[in-house]
Amino acid sequence: MLAYIARRLLATVPVMGMVAAIVFAILRLTPGDPAAIIAGDAATPAQLELIRRHMGLDQPIHVQFLLWLGQLVRGDLGLSLISNVPVMGMIADRIGPSLALGLSTIVFTVIIAIPLGVIAAWRRGTLVDRAVMAFSVFGFSVPVFVTGYLLIFFFAIGLGWFPVQGYKPLAGGFWPFYQRLILPTLALSTIYVALIARITRTSILDVMDEDYIRTARAKGVKESTVFMRHALRNAAVPIATIVGIGMAMLISGVVVTESVFNIPGLGRLVVEAVLARDYPVIQGLILLFSLIYILINLAVDILYTVFDPRIRY
Amino acid sequence: MPANGNPIPAEALREKPLETAPGRQPGIDSAASALAHFKRTLRRGPALAAVLLLAVVVGVAFCAPLLGTTDPIAINPALRLKLPSHEHWLGTDAYGRDVYSRVMYGSRISLIVGLGAALMGVAVGLLIGVIAGYIRLADAVLMRVMDGLMAIPGILLAIALVSLSGASLFTVLVAITIPEIPRVVRLVRGVILSVRSEPYVEAAISLGTRVPTLLLRHMVPNTVPPLVVQGTYIFASAILTEAILSFLGAGLPPENSSWGNIMAEGRMYFQLRPGLILYPGILLSLTVLSVNVLGDALRDALDPRLARRL
Numbered sequence: 081m082l083a084y085i086a087r088r089l090l091a092t093v094p095v096m097g098m099v100a101a102i103v104f105a106i107l108r109l110t111p112g113d114p115a116a117i118i119a120g121d122a123a124t125p126a127q128l129e130l131i132r133r134h135m136g137l138d139q140p141i142h143v144q145f146l147l148w149l150g151q152l153v154r155g156d157l158g159l160s161l162i163s164n165v166p167v168m169g170m171i172a173d174r175i176g177p178s179l180a181l182g183l184s185t186i187v188f189t190v191i192i193a194i195p196l197g198v199i200a201a202w203r204r205g206t207l208v209d210r211a212v213m214a215f216s217v218f219g220f221s222v223p224v225f226v227t228g229y230l231l232i233f234f235f236a237i238g239l240g241w242f243p244v245q246g247y248k249p250l251a252g253g254f255w256p257f258y259q260r261l262i263l264p265t266l267a268l269s270t271i272y273v274a275l276i277a278r279i280t281r282t283s284i285l286d287v288m289d290e291d292y293i294r295t296a297r298a299k300g301v302k303e304s305t306v307f308m309r310h311a312l313r314n315a316a317v318p319i320a321t322i323v324g325i326g327m328a329m330l331i332s333g334v335v336v337t338e339s340v341f342n343i344p345g346l347g348r349l350v351v352e353a354v355l356a357r358d359y360p361v362i363q364g365l366i367l368l369f370s371l372i373y374i375l376i377n378l379a380v381d382i383l384y385t386v387f388d389p390r391i392r393y
Numbered sequence: 394m395p396a397n398g399n400p401i402p403a404e405a406l407r408e409k410p411l412e413t414a415p416g417r418q419p420g421i422d423s424a425a426s427a428l429a430h431f432k433r434t435l436r437r438g439p440a441l442a443a444v445l446l447l448a449v450v451v452g453v454a455f456c457a458p459l460l461g462t463t464d465p466i467a468i469n470p471a472l473r474l475k476l477p478s479h480e481h482w483l484g485t486d487a488y489g490r491d492v493y494s495r496v497m498y499g500s501r502i503s504l505i506v507g508l509g510a511a512l513m514g515v516a517v518g519l520l521i522g523v524i525a526g527y528i529r530l531a532d533a534v535l536m537r538v539m540d541g542l543m544a545i546p547g548i549l550l551a552i553a554l555v556s557l558s559g560a561s562l563f564t565v566l567v568a569i570t571i572p573e574i575p576r577v578v579r580l581v582r583g584v585i586l587s588v589r590s591e592p593y594v595e596a597a598i599s600l601g602t603r604v605p606t607l608l609l610r611h612m613v614p615n616t617v618p619p620l621v622v623q624g625t626y627i628f629a630s631a632i633l634t635e636a637i638l639s640f641l642g643a644g645l646p647p648e649n650s651s652w653g654n655i656m657a658e659g660r661m662y663f664q665l666r667p668g669l670i671l672y673p674g675i676l677l678s679l680t681v682l683s684v685n686v687l688g689d690a691l692r693d694a695l696d697p698r699l700a701r702r703l
Contacts, residue, residue, distance in 0.1 A: 098541030106553060217689070221682035223633050225640055225656070226674035233667050244664070332548035336637055350549065354556040354643045362553050370544045 085382055092374050099370045100152060103363055104145055157364035162356050167364040170349065177247050178334055178345030180257075184265045185272065185330065186323075193273040194312075194319065197280025202307060204285065212277055219274025224333050228267035228340035235263060245342035264341045268333045272326055279322040283315035290314070316387035324380035331369050428694075440690040443683035450680050454500040463491045465498040465650040477668075495650040496673050502651040503632045503680060505562070510570045510631030511624040517570070518577025519616065523608060525578060526585025536582070539575035547572035551634060552643045560646050569634045573627045580623055584616045618695035625688035629681045636677055652677045 116128060123131075132138050139147070151158065157167035200212035236244040242263050248256045287293065288311055296306050338347035346365060353361035468490060485491060525535040542550070554568035588594055589612070597611050638644030639653025640660075647654055652673040659669025 094537065095540050095544055098537055099544050102538070102541050102545065103553075106550075106557060217685055218682065221629070221685050222678040223636055223640075223674070223681075225637070226670070226678055229663060229667070229670045229674065232663070233671070237664060237667075328546045331546040332637075335548055335552075336641065339641060350552065351641050351643070354552050354641070357556060359557075362556065366545060366549050366553060369546050369549055373546060374544050 081385070088378055088381060092378055095374055096371060097149075099374075100149060100367065101145070103366050104148060107359055107363060108141065108144070152367070157367070158360035160353075160361050161358045162361075167360050170361065171346065171364065171368060174344060174346050174349045176249065176345070177343045178338070178347060180250070180261060181264055181268065181337065181343060181345065182330060182334060184258075184261050185268045185333075188265050189269045189272045189276060190323070192269070193276035194280050196273070196277040197319075198284060198307065198312060200277065200281040201284035201288070201311075209281075212281070216274040216278040219270045222270065224267055224271065224336045225340050227270050228264070228337060231263045231267055232340075245340075247341075247343040247345075260341075260343075264337050264343060267340065268330070268337045271333065272330060275326050275329070276319065276322060280315065280319050283318040284311050286318075287311045287314045313387065317384055320380050320383055320387060324377040327373050327376050331373060439686050443686035443690070446679060446683045447687065450500050450676075450683075451504065453497055454504050463494050465490065465494040492655070492669065492672065495655050496652070496676060498650045499652040499655060499673060500676070500680070502562075502645065502649055503635065503677065506566060506569065506635040506651075507628040507632045507684070509566045510573065511628040513566070513570045514573040514577055514627045514631075515620050515624045518574045519581050519613070519620065521574070522578040522581025522616070523585055523613065526582040526589070527608065527612075532582070535578070539578050542572065543575045545572070548634065548637060551638060552641065555638060555643050560644065562645060562649070565635060565638060565645055569631045569638070570627075573630065577620070577623055577627075580619055581616050584619065585612055588612050588615050622688055622692045622695060625684060625691055629684040629688065632677065632681055632684070 116123070137144065155168060157171075159165065160167055160170060163170075196212050200209040203209050232244055236242045243260055247260055250257045284307075293306060293310055296310050297303075301310075334345070335347035335350050337343070338345045339351055342348075346368075349361065350365050352358075353365065521535060521539075525532045525539075550572045551568040554571065555565055558564045558568070594607070594611055597607055602611070635644060635651065636653035636656065639649075639651050640657045642657060644653055644657075645651050647658070655673045656670045659666065659673075663670055
């Protein structure tokens with residue numbers, strides 16, 4: 081098992097390397113001289129030359145890439161062009177709200193979506209099933225910022241149940257902290273709930289055709305036990321897979337949700353960096369989010385053994 | 394489905410055709426029955442509603458100048474943030490522009506982006522996918538690049554591409570399309586690999602069929618049904634992504650009346666005039682919803698095995 085985890089961890093290295101290469105290529109191959117961008121409009125040619133040498137831009141491109149990779153491996157993401165602060169530190173300052181929003185969304189989604197999918201599969205073809213499926217298609221189609229503003233409109237402005245926007249750290253007490261997370265969580269989880277409910281239903285229906293389900297029914301096991309013990313457990317692997325794959329959606333959603341609800345997390349940092357053209361920050365954040373995505377999917381792979389003891393390594 | 398960041402919509406759903414492909418011979422001979430099936434699906438409620446709604450959106454996009462609209466970018470400082478009135482059916486925005494006209498014209502940009510991304514994504518993905526599926530040496534390299542691209546959340550990749558290359562309709566279109574390509578490549582490659590070992594392909598090879606004929610006549614047609622479905626989903630996802638990019642300020646230049654831009658400009662005045670976000674938002678959602686429903690209907694028609702469940 082440990083050997084398997086080690087092997088899988090190793091296997092993520094080339095993917096991360098490829099992500100780094102793509103990010104590097106995007107930044108270097110797009111038109112525009114990075115030194116000119118950093119120096120600003122008023123720079124003299126001599127200053128430009130200095131910056132170029134300082135950044136290693138006078139080296140051949142593959143040497144530049146390796147130098148940059150070396151920095152990355154040491155955890156050095158460079159300095160922000162705007163504030164001259166290490167990118168790593170900026171990320172550390174802003175990661176809290178994003179983690180809170182992400183975790184709250186994942187927990188809420190799993191609690192809501194899996195039962196919804198189970199019920200839809202159980203009552204297949206009924207009104208309940210169709211309602212869940214209809215919600216799922218809707219969830220895919222309404223952009224997260226429209227959902228977000230609708231929620232603000234009804235629950236914050238109309239009913240006054242929640243603050244309109246903003247964020248309070250957990251240190252200031254649980255309720256002020258969580259009260260401001262409820263609407264963002266609802267907005268962000270809509271699409272995720274839609275996806276996972278749909279996959280849960282499909283996976284269970286797939287499993288229901290298996291022989292061992294017929295056997296279980298034939299020996300008189302209660303239908304609810306057939307569902308929970310036999311069907312759901314065997315459907316767990318595809319469901320876990322989609323929870324992992326859906327993380328890409330969740331990460332993109334965090335960027336938008338934080339903008340709608342004015343939450344000072346990594347998503348807002350992305351938008352601020354893009355508007356200010358702060359390339360090292362953009363670069364660092366893309367790498368970080370990709371790493372998170374890859375690691376979560378690795379964790380899901382390892383979880384398979386828990387759900388399905390037949391999978392051995 | 395979507396992606397938008399909603400990127401991704403249902404990746405698992407997208408992967409399915411790949412798994413069901415081996416052994417099946419989709420394509421030409423089943424085209425007639427698929428068409429019949431699709432027509433039958435259309436007679437049922439949701440798909441029919443979706444097609445009608447899309448027809449309306451396309452009609453609006455073509456006929457925008459004829460629908461009682463004014464110049465969508467004509468500024469009138471005297472009429473800032475007015476409520477809906479006889480002259481301005483949906484009121485005016487912070488620059489005194491007519492919201493109704495802007496929303497009507499906005500459908501053009503969404504359709505151009507959706508269609509452009511779907512065509513470009515399918516074309517490029519098909520080319521790379523065929524190469525990866527047919528040339529073993531290229532396969533390893535190409536698929537590693539695709540793995541890398543897929544590990545980067547789509548919206549982030551698109552934001553970075555736009556911010557680096559400057560915002561224009563073309564760069565936004567390219568930036569939206571690139572994150573969609575790996576999925577098309579995987580799909581095409583899967584189909585090509587699975588039909589390679591089919592007896593009819595082996596027969597064609599042993600008859601000395603030249604490679605271009607072999608690929609175009611015997612192999613590529615099998616990719617058409619899943620690509621049609623995938624193209625529809627890219628269409629929906631691209632419309633959403635454009636709106637998100639514009640909403641974040643990293644999309645089309647503000648002078649474009651795209652739905653995303655209208656909403657982006659409405660953000661500051663949301664408490665005062667929620668309509669600035671809600672009208673384009675609802676239209677956008679309905680359009681994407683219709684495309685998704687249509688995509689599901691197409692998938693049901695083209696891939697009956699999958700349709701049984703989803």
